[in-house]
Amino acid sequence: MSWTHRDEEGRGRRRKKKEKGRIGKKKRKRGRKKKGKKGKKRKKRKKGKKRKERKKGKKGKKRKKGKKRKKGKRKNVEECQNLVVVEEEEVVEEEEEEVVEEEEEEVVEEEEEEEVEEEEEEEEEVEEVEEEEEVQPSGQRTKMSRAADRLKHLIGHLDRPSVDIRTSPAASLASTLPLNFRYSLDNSLLTPEQRRFYEENGFLLIKNLVSHEDIDRFRQEFERICRREVDVPGLVVMRDVAIAKSEFVSDQRAVSKLQDFQEDPELFRFCALPQVLEYVECFTGPNIMAMHTMLINKPPDAGKKTSRHPMHQDLHYFPFRPAHRIVCAWTAMETVNRQNGCLVVLPGTHTGTLKEHDYPEWEGGVNKMYHGVRDFDPAHPRVHLEMQKGDTVFFHPLLIHGSGMNQTKGFRKAISCHYAAAECYYIDVKGTTQENIEKEVKELAHKRYNLDHISFQDTWAFRGRLVKGDRISL
Numbered sequence: 001m002s003w004t005h006r007d008e009e010g011r012g013r014r015r016k017k018k019e020k021g022r023i024g025k026k027k028r029k030r031g032r033k034k035k036g037k038k039g040k041k042r043k044k045r046k047k048g049k050k051r052k053e054r055k056k057g058k059k060g061k062k063r064k065k066g067k068k069r070k071k072g073k074r075k076n077v078e079e080c081q082n083l084v085v086v087e088e089e090e091v092v093e094e095e096e097e098e099v100v101e102e103e104e105e106e107v108v109e110e111e112e113e114e115e116v117e118e119e120e121e122e123e124e125e126v127e128e129v130e131e132e133e134e135v136q137p138s139g140q141r142t143k144m145s146r147a148a149d150r151l152k153h154l155i156g157h158l159d160r161p162s163v164d165i166r167t168s169p170a171a172s173l174a175s176t177l178p179l180n181f182r183y184s185l186d187n188s189l190l191t192p193e194q195r196r197f198y199e200e201n202g203f204l205l206i207k208n209l210v211s212h213e214d215i216d217r218f219r220q221e222f223e224r225i226c227r228r229e230v231d232v233p234g235l236v237v238m239r240d241v242a243i244a245k246s247e248f249v250s251d252q253r254a255v256s257k258l259q260d261f262q263e264d265p266e267l268f269r270f271c272a273l274p275q276v277l278e279y280v281e282c283f284t285g286p287n288i289m290a291m292h293t294m295l296i297n298k299p300p301d302a303g304k305k306t307s308r309h310p311m312h313q314d315l316h317y318f319p320f321r322p323a324h325r326i327v328c329a330w331t332a333m334e335t336v337n338r339q340n341g342c343l344v345v346l347p348g349t350h351t352g353t354l355k356e357h358d359y360p361e362w363e364g365g366v367n368k369m370y371h372g373v374r375d376f377d378p379a380h381p382r383v384h385l386e387m388q389k390g391d392t393v394f395f396h397p398l399l400i401h402g403s404g405m406n407q408t409k410g411f412r413k414a415i416s417c418h419y420a421a422a423e424c425y426y427i428d429v430k431g432t433t434q435e436n437i438e439k440e441v442k443e444l445a446h447k448r449y450n451l452d453h454i455s456f457q458d459t460w461a462f463r464g465r466l467v468k469g470d471r472i473s474l
């Protein structure tokens, strides 16, 4: 079963296939684009009355939509199944259902879902509704079928102009984005399907994105660091809690994670790889900061399950916003699977809020700063992201995720970077659920660097590096 959206190598082939099916859609799209601005304005005036009438009828319509809304939700899970491995039995049944679904039915579902969204967002999207009606050159509506009309509207959504990320006031970033494309920006890289997948699930897996040659170089550099052949300023070396107090071994067996390798030119190359950045840009926009870097060397579990990473949301660690302009790129440096503790994600949780985090009550102890979400729905479908060397997953900082125990004898390696739009802004976490991590980070800064008055925000400003465009507010 395939669980990725795209294999880089297979990209061209699949695109061609899709293109074929989209010819009709494209024609309609072109028709709309040809409309001039004057025509649009004339239409706007005429449509004012229509809008009022629509709003009048909206309340009654909304009540009827309850059933359809449910259907839309189910579809999110189904789409996810098409692209990822889902173990839950229930979900497998749903997947089988989907296999027998006709293409036609899918289109109708899309239309229905779109209709629900359309109504929910009608207030903000008046402009777009107008644009849809302007497709007719004569000013009169053609006899286009209702279904085709809706499909055209959907295409209109996929074809939105870029969302403009401004430097200030930062708060406007969150409020001005259309709800249905809240988590990604207009771009020419993601297919509508990929974009929709990220919007609905909060992650996107791209196969074979980073070359084996690059990964081998990162591995060699990691080994050199472990052998202490290179000294990297600012680097934080973590040992698993199970071995932290044991005798020092000066090789990779003693290191479970490297953090903050921004001053290591070889490892930091990962953060600036063009093929990674082009995906990152779909979420952050063109001004990109690499805020946090890690090379994770998940050790074989010493029998106390300390190699697990509790379920968490990365945003818990970040005093900057907005969340939807932050993204993590996590690349497998070898095969990662359930045996050696692959990533586990709860699809769709990125649409929720930041939850309270604290140390999990694990018998075998837990690594420093490894906070877990206090409560999440244990029945939420889980997706195990099994990946091959070079595969890269991009995920949202509110997505609840973690990783399992490494039950093998090998060290499971991955390299990652958290990126943020340089336009993001720092927030004060006082009085929020992030106060506990703020306290720990400040203590660590004091202990390591003797920095007494450094703020939580400054620990990030100090470590962040620009990788593309201009450094703005971060």
Ligand SMILES: CCCCCCCCCCCCCCCCC(=O)SCCNC(=O)CCNC(=O)[C@H](O)C(C)(C)COP(=O)(O)OP(=O)(O)OC[C@H]1O[C@@H](n2cnc3c(N)ncnc32)[C@H](O)[C@@H]1OP(=O)(O)O
Pocket: 236, 237, 238, 239, 240, 241, 244, 245, 257, 259, 292, 312, 314, 317, 366, 367, 368, 369, 370, 371, 441, 444, 445, 447, 448, 449, 458, 459, 462
């Ligand atoms: C300019 C200021 C810079 C400040 C640096 C801030 C770092 C902030 C990290 C933020 C992470 C953001 C991540 C976002 C992405 C999502 C995630 O990855 S979630 C997980 C995030 N957390 C971490 O990655 C932290 C992991 N922990 C570590 O890296 C290390 O534990 C450590 C915090 C670096 C340990 O540092 P330090 O206190 O300097 O360690 P030691 O001096 O070696 O040991 C002190 C003490 O603690 C014991 N110990 C050592 N390692 C561990 C461990 N892994 N778990 C538990 N305890 C550990 C050690 O035995 C010593 O104990 P003692 O009793 O004092 O002898």
Ligand SMILES: O=C(O)CCC(=O)C(=O)O
Pocket: 296, 298, 309, 314, 330, 401, 402, 403, 414, 416
């Ligand atoms: O690599 C892992 O095991 C977990 C990484 C993770 O959860 C993270 O980067 O936030």
